[in-house]
Amino acid sequence: MKKLYLKDIAKNLNVSKTAVSLVLNNKGDENKISKETQERIIAYAKKYNYVPNQLARGLSRGKSETIGLIIPNISDTFYAQIAGFVEARAMEMGYTVVFSSSYEKPEKESKLIQSMLNRQVDGLIISSTQKNEKDILRLQENDFPFVLIDRHYPNLDTNYVIVDNFGGIYHATKHLLDLGRKKIGFVTIKSDLDAMQQRLLGYIKALDDHGVEQDGRFVSELDQKTYVTDMAEMIRAITTPEKRVDALLFSTHYLAREGLRALNELNIQIPDEVAIASFSEMSAFDLVNPPITAVIQPVQKIGDLAVDILVDEMKGDHMIKTKDKRIVLDTNFKIRKSCGA
Amino acid sequence: MKKLYLKDIAKNLNVSKTAVSLVLNNKGDENKISKETQERIIAYAKKYNYVPNQLARGLSRGKSETIGLIIPNISDTFYAQIAGFVEARAMEMGYTVVFSSSYEKPEKESKLIQSMLNRQVDGLIISSTQKNEKDILRLQENDFPFVLIDRHYPNLDTNYVIVDNFGGIYHATKHLLDLGRKKIGFVTIKSDLDAMQQRLLGYIKALDDHGVEQDGRFVSELDQKTYVTDMAEMIRAITTPEKRVDALLFSTHYLAREGLRALNELNIQIPDEVAIASFSEMSAFDLVNPPITAVIQPVQKIGDLAVDILVDEMKGDHMIKTKDKRIVLDTNFKIRKSCGA
DNA sequence: CCATTTAACTAAACCGGTTTAGTTATTGTA
């Protein structure tokens, strides 16, 4: 079964490649190809199941109908979910998705962007390490369509779809305060990511607004690489009788997971001794012991909107560029047993 | 900043496109391009950061350096993990990965295969719905490189990388029996997947080998679409005083998750009243209440091997095809509290 | 009835690379 090419159809129907190409691209009418010829071509193509070579088409059209997705880590449930929605939406719109994980390494991210551009993707969706301003700027200077998700560059004017990190954590903190917790610790990852900064700020603002003084606050920043092992020690340190916290907020889901593990190992009762809550969740947070209260991110919306904005951008005349789209989505708050509500 | 093309380099250095192409593809020596010219070309390309258009290169070479990954669902942690390893390994080998989810629909899978072929992927890694024999056969007839993962077609001679489903569940069942459980229920999904059949068979064989009679067995097959809601009722039914099971084996991780949820809601003590274990796990199985004993699949090995075999296949001369590679990987067994060990 | 349109089509250039089949000048050999 050998492959059927445009020229084969042309030859077999005694018409030109041009005619076949035009008709199969729905440009038959505007190019005055007779109804009859159009039908012959379409029938033949359907009968022998003709499908164009996308590389050839991409090369001559200057576009590949492909979008690139660069995320920190596809194995992380949060990004895996986003990837799922991005792919589904992209497919609806006729695009294929190529993806790669940057593993939080700016140089890797930089290489991936370059490599995807070589592959002629028509647009990019990036959840950046946020240490790659120059690549992002370059994309922008070249009017290359892209959308940042989950993480954005606060001082750059780009399209983005992020969540209200500040508001989400503010809500969670307030909730703990309202339940009477006075000494709330905040466990986060050492990171320059704006999202992480915002979460920290939201926590602080909530404490300030409720008049919680300096000694009611404990911020622990763990190292990305060693947090799993460091967690237990850190928790032990802030649960000593002197500076005992009565609640812990985790800035992200995997920290909450390890925190829970450590608390359980230390036999600290949740929520009686220490209440906990997490920003972002994992699929089993409702089944762990105890179920964890969490700020929930609208993953589907992030994925769908990113694609919608990008497609818009890719279709749009680059010269008459519509203004950047910046979207900050609200989070949800799911109350479970771990906060003692 | 306009893009630099091969012909620009040629023009600026007063050499032919041919020379530039050959040199940049490391074919300078064998084509007797002088050392000096080679150096000039390489220096220029590096200086102005030349990168070839992959569509053009792909079109003329007849290959795209891209591999397609088709899985049931990228949002599922098992497949997300595999995707991560596949992508990482593929990148090491110089390949880009495009992926799509089939959501267990054979027609969707069929379309995806076709669409990826149009995009000129050089090879495919497929976790099939296993209801698509004709597409798989077609790939095979055309000597198109592909590897099946996680699910294979038992009656087709293809490359595959799967796990020992039978052995894994046999081990788990035996473990429960050895702990003194006599009435072990098996909860699975209504499915023709060979993997699922093997798990059922492994369970039955283990019971047979240990002389457990008919009334010590309960197999419940839930519907893929409604298992979440059906789970509670089913569990209630098999925990009635008359046919009370003292252990439950779940054929896959999401069933175990829902099963645990249902058991907890019904206030059935695990493992005292009913011990449970799962085939395949999720990242929080060690944190749920109680932690779940599980058969663990070697996700990294699956991903790595699939890529290795595929790359081999893609490089290999199709005419001198090496024999199919069929790999059945051993599972691990992680004992936690839920089985009462 | 001749000049213009228009309908219906096509040849050839093009996209940006790779590759085949030469070409030219120099060196080696009989």
Added chain:
DNA sequence: TACAATAACTAAACCGGTTTAGTTAAATGG
């Protein structure tokens, strides 16, 4: 000294589509 071999290149075809700029014959218009 003539002829083959070799070194160092290049022109042009090719990959499989899309698109521009025509061409031809019939229909319309003044």
